[in-house]
Amino acid sequence: MVRERSGVVVAGASDDTGNLGVTALNRSILAALHHHRPDLEITVFDFGQGERVDTCRVGDTEVAVRRCAHRPGRRYWRSDNLSTARALARVGPRVGPAASLARARACLDIGGGDSFTDLYGPQRFAFIAALRRLALGVGTPLVLLPQTYGPFRSPRRRAEASRIVRAATQCWARDRRSFEALTDLVGDAFDPARHRLGVDVAFALPPRRPADAVLEALGAWSEPGTVGLNVSGLVYNDPRARERYGHRLDYRVVVDELVRRLLAEGIPRLLLVPHVHAAPGEIESDRTACEAVRDAVDPSGRRIRIAPDLDADEIKWVISRLEWFCGTRMHATIAALSSGVPTATIAYSLKALGVFESCDAGDHVADARELDENEALEVVLASFARRHERELVATAAERQRRRALDQMADILEVVG
Structure with a gap:
C-alpha cells in the first residue's frame, strides 16, 4: 500500500x-x-x-x-x-x-x-x-x-x-x-x-524582546537615539574580498571611515551588530570584524558597543529600537527595513539593490562593485542625513510584511 x-x-x-x-x-x-x-x-x-x-x-x-x-x-x-x-x-x-x-x-x-x-x-x-x-x-x-x-x-x-x-x-x-x-x-x-x-519571507519575522539581563547589559545602547551598524566578517576579515567579489572600493577603509564620520556627527552611541556567529578569528565572524572596527576607531569603547549574540528574532527587536541602521549582511538590513528603521547598505553583491528597491529605498544602496570609497561614503551619509523619514520606511515595511504573509497562502494552495 x-x-x-x-x-x-x-x-x-x-x-x-x-x-x-x-x-x-x-x-x-x-x-x-x-x-x-x-x-x-x-x-x-x-x-x-x-x-x-x-x-x-x-x-x-x-x-x-x-x-x-x-x-x-x-x-x-x-x-x-x-x-x-x-x-x-x-x-x-x-x-x-x-x-x-x-x-x-x-x-x-x-x-x-x-x-x-x-x-x-x-x-x-x-x-x-x-x-x-x-x-x-x-x-x-x-x-x-x-x-x-x-x-x-x-x-x-x-x-x-x-x-x-x-x-x-x-x-x-x-x-x-x-x-x-x-x-x-x-x-x-x-x-x-x-x-x-x-518578497523576502523575513519581512514577516516577528520580533522577540530579549531577556531583561540582556537589556540591562546593553543599557543606553538599546534606547532611542542609538545608531546601528552591521559589519560583515565575510568581507571585512577577508584580505582577498575585493578581488573575490569584484569590488571597486576597499570595504575596511569605508567601514572604519564611516564610523569616524558618524562619531564626528555627534551621535551619542553606536551599536555594532554581528549577524553571523562564528568562532573568533574565522573569516565569517561578524564579531571579529566588529571588534577590529571598535579597536581601530574607539578602543575605549566609550561610544561604541557590540551587541551580544542573540537569536534572529531578538536581534530584530534590538535593531527595531535604533534611530538609523547600516548593514552589509542582507537580513540584518531586512530586520531594520521591516521594522520601519531608516536603513542603508554597503552592498557586496547585486542581491541588495532589488530588496531595497522593493522598499522604495534603492538610493540608500552603496554598491561596492560600482563605487569608490568616497562615493560609497557619500551615499551612506546621505541616508543618515535622512534618518528622520521614518513614516515612509514604515509604510513600505507594512506593505512588505503583508505581502510576505499573503504569498505563503498562495504557496500553500499549490501544496494542497
Whole structure:
C-alpha cells in the first residue's frame, strides 16, 4: 500500500548554522506556515543528527517540527549524506533526507535566500543543487521560496540551475531583479502561474524582546537615539574580498571611515551588530570584524558597543529600537527595513539593490562593485542625513510584511 504524503519539508533554512539571516528565514517560514495552517506537519532539514521531534520558538509561539539531518561531502557511509540518499533512492531504499522528502507533499526550499549561485564557490552551489535534485528524483513537488537567482560564472552551473527551475512546481523571486534573473533561467518555459514575484519571507519575522539581563547589559545602547551598524566578517576579515567579489572600493577603509564620520556627527552611541556567529578569528565572524572596527576607531569603547549574540528574532527587536541602521549582511538590513528603521547598505553583491528597491529605498544602496570609497561614503551619509523619514520606511515595511504573509497562502494552495 502506498503511504499518502503529508506535511512539508522546509529546506535551505537551517537554524543551526550561526548565520542569523538563515535563522531569520527559518523562523519566518515557520511563522507564515503556522499562521495559515497551525496543524501542518513540518520537517526542517538541518545539520544535526538523524531525525528528531522538536519545537521552535517563533515570537511568542512554540511551533512543533520534525528535524532531519542532511549533509554534503564525501562521508558516503552516512545515511544523511545527500549523495548516498540520492544513489539509494534510485534503486529503491529511501533513507534519511530522501525518506523525509518521499513522505512530504512538497519541499519548500529557500536555499539560504541567496545561495543558488556559484558566487560563494562551487561546493555551496553543489550542495543546494543536490538537495533540489533529490526532491525531484523522489517525485516530491519542489517549490522554490522567494530568493535570489544567480549570478553564475560557470555556464555549466547556470545550465544546471536552469534545469532545476524548469522542473520545479513553482519558483518565487524575492524582488524584481531576481525575478528577471529567474525569467532568464526559465527561458521559453516561463509560466506566470509557476514563476512568481514575491518578497523576502523575513519581512514577516516577528520580533522577540530579549531577556531583561540582556537589556540591562546593553543599557543606553538599546534606547532611542542609538545608531546601528552591521559589519560583515565575510568581507571585512577577508584580505582577498575585493578581488573575490569584484569590488571597486576597499570595504575596511569605508567601514572604519564611516564610523569616524558618524562619531564626528555627534551621535551619542553606536551599536555594532554581528549577524553571523562564528568562532573568533574565522573569516565569517561578524564579531571579529566588529571588534577590529571598535579597536581601530574607539578602543575605549566609550561610544561604541557590540551587541551580544542573540537569536534572529531578538536581534530584530534590538535593531527595531535604533534611530538609523547600516548593514552589509542582507537580513540584518531586512530586520531594520521591516521594522520601519531608516536603513542603508554597503552592498557586496547585486542581491541588495532589488530588496531595497522593493522598499522604495534603492538610493540608500552603496554598491561596492560600482563605487569608490568616497562615493560609497557619500551615499551612506546621505541616508543618515535622512534618518528622520521614518513614516515612509514604515509604510513600505507594512506593505512588505503583508505581502510576505499573503504569498505563503498562495504557496500553500499549490501544496494542497
